[in-house]
Amino acid sequence: MIEVEGLRKAFGGRPVLDGVDLHVPRGRMLALLGPNGAGKTTAVRIMATLLRPDGGDVRIGGHDVIRDAARVRRVIGLTGQQVALDAVLTGHENLVMMGRLFGLGTKAARRRAGELLERFDLTEAASRPVKTYSGGMKRRLDLSISLVTSPPVLFLDEPTTGLDPRGRSEVWDVVRGLLADGTSILLTTQYLDEADQLADRVAVISDGRIVAEGTADELKQAVGSERLELAFAGPEVVRRAQRVVDGVAAGRGISVPVEGAKDIKQVLDRLDEAAIDVAGIALAKPTLDDVFLTLTGGLR
Amino acid sequence: MIATDSLVLSGRTVRHILRNPDQAMTAVFLPVALMLMFRFVFGGAIDTGSTSYIDYVVAGIIAISITFNSTATVVGVAQDMTEGVVERFRSMPMSAVAVLTGHVAGAVARNLLSMLVMIAVGLGIGFRPVAGVLGWLAALGILLLFMIAISWLAAILGLLAKSVEGAGGLGMVLVFVPYLSSAFVPPETMVNGLRQFCEHQPVTPVVDSVRALLLDLPVGSSAWLALAWWAGILAVTAPMAGVLFRRRTRR
Numbered sequence: 001m002i003e004v005e006g007l008r009k010a011f012g013g014r015p016v017l018d019g020v021d022l023h024v025p026r027g028r029m030l031a032l033l034g035p036n037g038a039g040k041t042t043a044v045r046i047m048a049t050l051l052r053p054d055g056g057d058v059r060i061g062g063h064d065v066i067r068d069a070a071r072v073r074r075v076i077g078l079t080g081q082q083v084a085l086d087a088v089l090t091g092h093e094n095l096v097m098m099g100r101l102f103g104l105g106t107k108a109a110r111r112r113a114g115e116l117l118e119r120f121d122l123t124e125a126a127s128r129p130v131k132t133y134s135g136g137m138k139r140r141l142d143l144s145i146s147l148v149t150s151p152p153v154l155f156l157d158e159p160t161t162g163l164d165p166r167g168r169s170e171v172w173d174v175v176r177g178l179l180a181d182g183t184s185i186l187l188t189t190q191y192l193d194e195a196d197q198l199a200d201r202v203a204v205i206s207d208g209r210i211v212a213e214g215t216a217d218e219l220k221q222a223v224g225s226e227r228l229e230l231a232f233a234g235p236e237v238v239r240r241a242q243r244v245v246d247g248v249a250a251g252r253g254i255s256v257p258v259e260g261a262k263d264i265k266q267v268l269d270r271l272d273e274a275a276i277d278v279a280g281i282a283l284a285k286p287t288l289d290d291v292f293l294t295l296t297g298g299l300r
Numbered sequence: 301m302i303a304t305d306s307l308v309l310s311g312r313t314v315r316h317i318l319r320n321p322d323q324a325m326t327a328v329f330l331p332v333a334l335m336l337m338f339r340f341v342f343g344g345a346i347d348t349g350s351t352s353y354i355d356y357v358v359a360g361i362i363a364i365s366i367t368f369n370s371t372a373t374v375v376g377v378a379q380d381m382t383e384g385v386v387e388r389f390r391s392m393p394m395s396a397v398a399v400l401t402g403h404v405a406g407a408v409a410r411n412l413l414s415m416l417v418m419i420a421v422g423l424g425i426g427f428r429p430v431a432g433v434l435g436w437l438a439a440l441g442i443l444l445l446f447m448i449a450i451s452w453l454a455a456i457l458g459l460l461a462k463s464v465e466g467a468g469g470l471g472m473v474l475v476f477v478p479y480l481s482s483a484f485v486p487p488e489t490m491v492n493g494l495r496q497f498c499e500h501q502p503v504t505p506v507v508d509s510v511r512a513l514l515l516d517l518p519v520g521s522s523a524w525l526a527l528a529w530w531a532g533i534l535a536v537t538a539p540m541a542g543v544l545f546r547r548r549t550r551r
Binding site for chain 1: 304309311312315319388391393394468544
């Protein structure tokens with residue numbers, strides 16, 4: 001449903017997207033994973049007809065985003081990084097207004113608003129102004145608006161940015177439901193665990209290029225499910241430690257991918273055998289930096 | 301399609317007015333307070349010849365209130381441009397420029413409301429219009445054109461503003477220009493230079509013609525001048541707002 005080939009876009013001579021290929025079959029979800037400034041939002045804005053590409057071929061639901069922008073707009077839903085809601089209006093009014101703007105009659109728009117509010121568990125809050133909503137509720141309402149016309153293709157640009165863990169899991173539940181309904185989804189995120197939770201496939205984008213693509217498991221195997229962060233007294237010790245353990249050095253520390261307690265013990269044993277003192281230990285989830293450092297061979 | 305979209309979005313602006321106490325304040329209480337102040341505080345010191353001061357000043361206050369209200373349009377447009385809602389509209393099978401027409405239509409509704417209240421209060425404190433139906437309709441027509449053109453001008457300022465706070469400042473331009481007109485004081489009493497500016501700036505024929513029409517005085521060329529000025533301004537501002545909107549959203 002989403003076919004992107006060789007997509008290029010530059011702003012003021014600086015390439016932001018430099019030959020990006022993406023494919024999302026019907027009913028599947030691809031997570032586009034990358035840090036701020038990697039080009040995720042630019043890619044989404046081009047796919048959603050908001051921005052013209054400089055080069056490449058972008059087809060959504062079989063329609064070209066430049067020649068057939070109007071057709072593309074009929075098959076997509078977009079939830080941007082910022083919620084696109086009217087804070088003064090109630091949840092119900094927001095949905096009805098958007099339904100009308102999508103071309104529904106007043107009655108149909110009201111009926112659809114009622115359905116969506118119920119589905120997104122917002123019926124109780126329906127007649128309250130949106131400014132009284134929690135972050136998670138706003139996101140859910142925002143998502144529901146992009147679903148007014150049940151579009152077969154959905155773009156979710158960092159849909160959980162700024163949400164607390166509870167808000168995130170609320171949004172995740174909704175997204176899983178959509179996937180079960182056969183919607184094709186492209187999601188952008190900065191969080192590896194979000195991609196892992198939701199997507200069939202993950203494409204890692206860095207400086208406008210796709211640097212890795214695969215299932216979440218494939219990526220995680222490369223990175224390890226957890227990182228052991230070791231701190232040492234100084235750079236000399238770090239260099240010695242690097243000869244013993246297999247990790248990425250950063251400043252006075254080394255970050256080692258580990259899988260469970262056995263791995264941790266093994267790493268510490270090796271350092272002990274080499275008589276290297278460890279100044280500090282912490283266990284962390286792999287960050288995007290770890291993914292990049294591992295996937296791009298420490299080039300960043 | 302743009303007509304339906306504009307209608308839906310002007311409904312949104314109207315809801316904003318009704319639910320936002322600040323906006324209602326600006327739209328209704330401020331012009332009324334201004335009218336009371338000029339009638340009872342300054343009015344006695346201003347010589348308007350054979351016309352009573354309240355009769356003289358109502359047309360001026362209406363014109364001022366229209367430019368005053370337009371600051372809400374400047375801020376509203378700026379707000380929409382900095383928030384995500386316009387992005388969404390552009391990704392939808394609708395006419396995104398309807399955001400602007402919606403704001404303009406909403407502004408007209410707001411102005412009509414504040415005008416109604418002002419005239420009612422004016423009647424209560426001695427305003428005695430003697431116009432017939434035609435006179436009222438002609439005055440209303442001129443004011444409608446004025447409101448619409450000013451609202452597009454306000455939309456342009458909203459599109460030019462870099463932030464919502466900045467938009468509030470830009471809007472003040474629209475608020476102060478009409479003070480330098482025949483709205484409160486006959487320009488004949490002013491010093492040379494200022495007097496010429498006040499006599500020839502576009503708000504003056506609006507005020508003069510509406511005042512003359514409502515009081516059944518000789519209208520002279522003021523009505524045609526008002527129509528020519530503001531139809532001309534509208535013919536420039538509305539398309540220009542569309543161009544600015546497209547430029548701003550296609551980054």
